Amino acid sequence: MFQAMWSAVALQSRLRPRPIPQIQETYLATLETQLLATLSLGVLVALGIGGISRVQPALARRYGLQLSESAVLLALGSLVVVAVYALSVIWHVTFVLEYTLQAVMIDRWLAAQQLITAAIVLTAYMAIRFVNRSIDALAKTDAITKHQSEVAYHVADIAIVAFAGTVLLTLWGIDLTNVFIGAGAITAIVALTARETLTAMLAGFILLFSRPFRVGDWIAVNETTGIVTDVTIFTTEIQTFDDRSVLVPNDEITDSQLTNFSQNDQLRVDIDVGIDYEDDPERARSIIVDAVSDLELVKDAPDPQVVAKRFDDSAIVLECRIWIADPTMRRKLDARTAAIEAIVRSFDREGISIPFPQRTHAVRNDTFPVDTIGHEDVEPVPAEEYSSH
Structure with a gap:
């Protein structure tokens, strides 16, 4: 009990060092001065945010985008903390901060766990951004296709999140055996209920590694012929030559005969x-x-x-x-x-002729019978004269 009271007193003394009470009594005793100080603080915060946003491009050019973003986040967080503390001093409500900090006061081990957790989450976030930017850079150099970049995004993000999640669960003492058993059960249920979707997704990964075509190629799959306009994990979009947009499941592409007319240039x-x-x-x-x-x-x-x-x-x-x-x-x-x-x-x-279809008719008898009823003066026509082309 004594230790708790001493901690509260020490915390209060830290939040209200010796000059603060004197400043509150001298300069922040009336409502008008408090409003004026609040307005001035708002202006300073706006100027601080504007200054940070202007400094970020210079930091990015000199130290890189990731370091500049980290520095900007740290500066904005510090600015928010200072602004909140200044408002509590202006309006004489530092006791609210005291109560909040007392409520979240924890032992050293728990604090270390929270700090490590925050560090792991931040590291995973920065790793995802770094990997995605690297994939974008490769895509711009045509080292990988658009389809490969999209699939690589998902694979890299899932791998980083899974690794970070495993480390966090281990840090907080959660038994991973139960987690894996539950994940296996969920995977089995999903595999049974969404078999076709999983098949199409696996086919998308197969297309990623085999690279039978890329966006812009002219291909033919079964009865569909056209230009590939988009490739996702599950489907491939083909624009046919009669202006139809056809979505072909990736598993149908891997199971069918594929013709790529653009492959050999x-x-x-x-x-x-x-x-x-x-x-x-x-x-x-x-x-x-x-x-x-x-x-x-x-x-x-x-x-x-x-x-x-x-x-x-x-x-x-x-x-x-x-x-x-x-x-x-x-x-x-x-x-x-x-x-x-x-x-x-x-x-x-x-003088080369392109012939049209022709037929030759001939009779086997010497003469071709002709109906002469009413035309007694008509004589039979010899077969050799009747033959024509």
Whole structure:
């Protein structure tokens, strides 16, 4: 009891040192002076906050962003403490601070635990900010994709929080065995109730490490073809060429055949060209190669190729193969259009015909029967004369 009373007296003497009572009686005895002092304190606090905000950029340039933020937080905290104490002195209510501090007075071990806890929380917060900024810096250098940066954020944050939480539980004497047992039970329940969501999340991590595509690539998954616009842990957003936004679950991507047209930075465009059976295929192939070689969208290497593909009903089908760089659907369509137009012009100039479908009809008898009722003067038509193309 005596020790508690002595502590209260010592605390009161610390909060109200010798000059404070004299200042209160001399300068803060009336309501007008208290209001004026409060107004002056508010102005000083505003000036202090403004000064700290102006100093922060200079500190960031000289000592780094993290150290400058820590210094600013410390300065703002000190300013708040001083402002609260000054208000208690102005309005003669230091006893409120005395009562509050007495209520939170603790032993040394508990104080050490609280200080270490605060230090661990602050360290974890600074570590998360440092890791996230490092990931942003890597993303700006194209070392990692947007998808990888987003997943890395979650993985790093969860790992840091889990480690800090484990240390805090150990510090406060909480048995981790019960915690792990409860976490295992919760994980089992979540795995059963949200199996598809967990599967999609695991597929997102698989896509992170395998890197089959990145945002902006032209891909095809099952029946969906388009440009990847966003990738999250659970889904991949694809903008199709008919202006539809399709969300594809990541587990569907990993379980299906994926085609990435942008992976090799070039794409082969095939064009079928039919020529008449009476034309020379070798000469037609040479004309097609010359026609498409000078096109702006067609790459010089590999060189354009033309191969004989098949015998069709009315034509010999040749396949023209050209390659384009930086493949997109627009460039593919433009290259196909330009190649077809160039081939048509060259064929017209060189006398190569592109045949249309034809059929030849013939009869097995010597004559083809014709109904002559009412036309007795009409003679049967010989079969060789009736045959046509």
